[in-house]
Amino acid sequence: MDSLRFDKGDGLIPAIVQDHETNEVLMVAYINEEAWQKTLETGRAHYWSRSRGKLWLKGESSKHYQLIKEILVDCDEDTVIYKVEQLGSAACHKGFRSCFFRKVEGRNFTIKDEPVFDPREVYKK
Numbered sequence: 001m002d003s004l005r006f007d008k009g010d011g012l013i014p015a016i017v018q019d020h021e022t023n024e025v026l027m028v029a030y031i032n033e034e035a036w037q038k039t040l041e042t043g044r045a046h047y048w049s050r051s052r053g054k055l056w057l058k059g060e061s062s063k064h065y066q067l068i069k070e071i072l073v074d075c076d077e078d079t080v081i082y083k084v085e086q087l088g089s090a091a092c093h094k095g096f097r098s099c100f101f102r103k104v105e106g107r108n109f110t111i112k113d114e115p116v117f118d119p120r121e122v123y124k125k
Contacts, residue, residue, distance in 0.1 A: 002073075002077070003077070004033075004036060004073065004077050004078065004080070005076065005077045005078040006032060006033050006036075006078075008076070008078045009078060011032050011033070012030040012031065012032055012048060012050070013030065013031060013078050013079055013080065014028055014029075014030060014079050014080075015028070015029050015030065015031045015045075015047065015079075015080050015081075015082055016028050016079065016080070016081045016082070017029065017045065017066065017081075017082045017084055017091065018081060018082070018083050018084070019083075019084065019085075019086060020069035020070060020083040020084055020085055023083075024097075024098060025098060025100055026066075026084070026086060026091035026092075026097070026098050026099065027091045027092065027098065027099040027100075028099070029047040029048075029058075030047060030048050030050060031046070031047055031048055031080070032048040032055075034046075034048070034055055035047050035048050035055055038055065038057070039068060039071075039082075042057075043067060043068050044057060044058070044059070044065055044066065044067060044068065045057075045058045045065075045066035045067075045068060045082055045084060046058070058091075059087065059088065061122075061123055062088060062090075062093070062122050062123065063087070063088055064086065064087060064088030064089065064090055064091065065087045065088070066082065066084040066085070066086055066087070066091070067084060067085040067087065068082055068083075068084055069083045069084060069085055070082075070083040071083070089116040089117055090115075090116045090117055093119060093123070094115070094119055095115035095116060095117045095118060095119045095122075096113050096114075096115050096116065097113065097116050098113070101113040101115075
């Protein structure tokens, strides 16, 4: 099998996550080789958490799993696009469908979407 170039990004490469039907960008995360292998083995999106320093299965806490429908690899083999079926109502841990729920207006960020769940209820924090 061809391989990704994890060596170019200190072991991590970006994974752009899109809804497989609408192409809406849901989130951007990072994968290492272990996350890549787990994703290929299970058909569910796994990522490397830079803040926690560990592997995570998207949806392990929220039950909002991402089922892989297609994977695209860029020309340099150092970025992937995961086309997913987003289970549950959202990809964003802040309660929005997409992590890109803000837009720039002048010098400020404004919220352009409505949350679809309350993260305090889902994550019990």
